[in-house]
Amino acid sequence: MAFQLTAEEARASPDVVTRSFLVNSIPPLVLFDSGDTRSFVSLVCRKRFDDVLVELDYPLEVEIANDHPVRVLRVHQGCTLELFSEQYPIDLVPIPLQESKVIVWMDWLSPNGVMIDYRIQLVRV
Numbered sequence: 001m002a003f004q005l006t007a008e009e010a011r012a013s014p015d016v017v018t019r020s021f022l023v024n025s026i027p028p029l030v031l032f033d034s035g036d037t038r039s040f041v042s043l044v045c046r047k048r049f050d051d052v053l054v055e056l057d058y059p060l061e062v063e064i065a066n067d068h069p070v071r072v073l074r075v076h077q078g079c080t081l082e083l084f085s086e087q088y089p090i091d092l093v094p095i096p097l098q099e100s101k102v103i104v105w106m107d108w109l110s111p112n113g114v115m116i117d118y119r120i121q122l123v124r125v
Contacts, residue, residue, distance in 0.1 A: 015033065015034045015035055015118060016031050016032065016033050016034070016118075017031070017032045017116050017117075017118060017121050017122070017123060018030065018031050018032075018121075019032075019123055021081060021082055021083055022080075022081075022082040023041070023045070023079060023080070023081050023082075023090075023092075023102050024048075024049050024050070024051070024079050024080055025080075026045060026048050026049075026100075028041075028042070028045045028099075028100040028101050028102050029099060029100065029101040029102075030081070030101065030102045030103075030104060031101060031102070031103045031104065032104050032106075032109070032116045032123060033103055033104070033105065033106070034106050034116075034118065035106075037105055037107070038060070038062075038093050038105050039090055039091060039092050039093065039102070039103060039104050039105045039108055040062075040092060040093050040094070040095050040097065040102065040103040041076060041079075041092035041093070041094050041095075041097075041101075041102050041103075042094075042095070042096070042097035042098075042099065042100055042101050042102070043094055043095070043096055043097070044097075044099070044100045045100040045101065045102065046076060046092070046094045049076060049079070051076055051077075051078070051079070053074035053075065053076060053094070054074060054075055054076075054077045055073060055074055056072065056073055056074060056075055059071050059072065059073055060072040060073075060093060062093070062095050064095060064096060064097075070095055070096065072093050072094065072095060074094070075091050075092065075093050075094075076091065076092040076093075076094065077091045078091070079091065079092050081102070081104070083114060083123065083125050084125050086125055088112045088114070090104070090108060113125060
């Protein structure tokens with residue numbers, strides 16, 4: 001996925017569902033992306049988090065727009081994603097993204113009982 005999608009481009013993408021949900025009590029745009037392998041948070045959004053970044057076991061190379069790799073050494077562990085008044089733990093990797101947003105990866109959804117219907121752009125808990 002090109003991580004530099006604008007909100008309008010994300011809404012138009014058939015593989016992404018976008019909604020505004022609370023993450024650590026902050027209301028960023030949340031993208032549920034069928035192609036991602038990690039969950040990410042924009043640097044703009046993460047600056048508003050109170051929690052401390054935790055070192056990763058190994059550096060993570062993330063490819064963002066224009067094949068530009070970014071090396072990440074830390075993660076926000078134990079963040080809270082609130083979906084329809086239910087709170088779920090989520091780890092978020094900070095990367096440079098346009099706007100204040102969070103990208104949720106597919107493997108996070110099933111263990112947390114969350115389903116995404118991309119055809120009708122719906123999030124179900």
